[in-house]
Amino acid sequence: MSLVIGEIAYTNIVPPFYCLNREELEKNGCRFVPKVPAGLNAAMKQGEVDVGGISSFAYGKEKGKYVLMPHLSVTAYGPVGSIFLFSKYPLESLEGKNIALTSASATSVHLLKVILKEFLHFTNITFTTVTPDAEKMNASFDAFLLIGDDAIRTFWKREKLGVYYYDLGQLWYEYTGFPMTYAVFAVRKEAAEEKKDMVHMLYKQFIESKKKALGPRFNDMITYIQQRHGGTEAFWRAYFRNLHYQFDEKEKEGLLYYYKLAYEHGYFERPVTDIEMWMTGNEVRDLL
Numbered sequence: 038m039s040l041v042i043g044e045i046a047y048t049n050i051v052p053p054f055y056c057l058n059r060e061e062l063e064k065n066g067c068r069f070v071p072k073v074p075a076g077l078n079a080a081m082k083q084g085e086v087d088v089g090g091i092s093s094f095a096y097g098k099e100k101g102k103y104v105l106m107p108h109l110s111v112t113a114y115g116p117v118g119s120i121f122l123f124s125k126y127p128l129e130s131l132e133g134k135n136i137a138l139t140s141a142s143a144t145s146v147h148l149l150k151v152i153l154k155e156f157l158h159f160t161n162i163t164f165t166t167v168t169p170d171a172e173k174m175n176a177s178f179d180a181f182l183l184i185g186d187d188a189i190r191t192f193w194k195r196e197k198l199g200v201y202y203y204d205l206g207q208l209w210y211e212y213t214g215f216p217m218t219y220a221v222f223a224v225r226k227e228a229a230e231e232k233k234d235m236v237h238m239l240y241k242q243f244i245e246s247k248k249k250a251l252g253p254r255f256n257d258m259i260t261y262i263q264q265r266h267g268g269t270e271a272f273w274r275a276y277f278r279n280l281h282y283q284f285d286e287k288e289k290e291g292l293l294y295y296y297k298l299a300y301e302h303g304y305f306e307r308p309v310t311d312i313e314m315w316m317t318g319n320e321v322r323d324l325l
């Protein structure tokens with residue numbers, strides 16, 4: 038029996054994965070599957086992936102099927118640094134325009150729609166989902182949304198593209214005062230039951246990896262990322278110091294508010310008013 042772990046193929050998720058003892062996990066039957074968030078959301082829904090990072094939107098959409106791992110998420114209190122709407126026009130002038138949405142995302146595309154409809158009161162924007170490619174998107178659309186490393190690379194060349202840019206996390210924070218949780222760590226309920234010991238082992242390692250990657254191993258994580266993706270050391274340091282990886286009351290409150298608006302705007306069939314956790318209280322404390 039193997040445990041299939043979804044690994045978001047973007048840098049934002051690195052800390053909980055960076056210091057995993059992959060050899061040990063693989064020896065014990067774990068297998069890693071890297072995909073962009075939308076790919077993992079689908080794989081998890083189809084039962085091909087048991088556990089891992091998925092879009093927080095996908096948890097709400099599939100409410101009832103997954104439980105969430107405590108103290109793990111990808112969250113920002115304000116700007117994210119890697120979720121941008123790039124636009125030929127200022128934000129206030131987007132009514133009547135067409136916007137390209139990256140096919141890699143679920144949380145951020147709905148976040149953008151919610152922000153434009155709920156807070157800017159736009160009713161007439163055409164959205165088209167396309168493969169992320171800044172040049173092509175910029176050539177054919179008035180504005181385009183990118184996430185993850187695609188967004189970071191485009192942010193670095195924003196002046197060449199001559200576009201306005203808006204950080205969705207910043208907009209959300211300005212309008213609501215809430216943090217926004219983009220990725221959650223979900224476990225399919227069947228896997229949580231049937232592969233209990235493996236899920237426990239993995240959870241412990243996720244927590245340890247996050248602590249080490251943001252603590253004693255921070256410098257070598259930054260070097261590793263800079264070597265793979267370019268950019269400056271200062272950029273990556275600031276990027277990771279800004280992101281939050283916990284998932285406690287404040288993060289849940291922000292996420293539930295997002296779920297409320299997502300339901301009101303018709304993106305969920307049922308309201309999502311609570312979050313089911315994998316293990317709670319004392320049980321988890323033993324694993325931390």
Ligand SMILES: C=C(O[C@@H]1C=C(C(=O)O)C=C[C@H]1O)C(=O)O
Pocket residue numbers: 045047049050074075091092093094111117118119120141142143144145146184185186219220
């Ligand atoms: C922080 C980010 O969040 C990601 C955004 C997601 C989405 O929009 O569905 C899903 C997972 C997150 O890892 C990012 O893309 O940079």
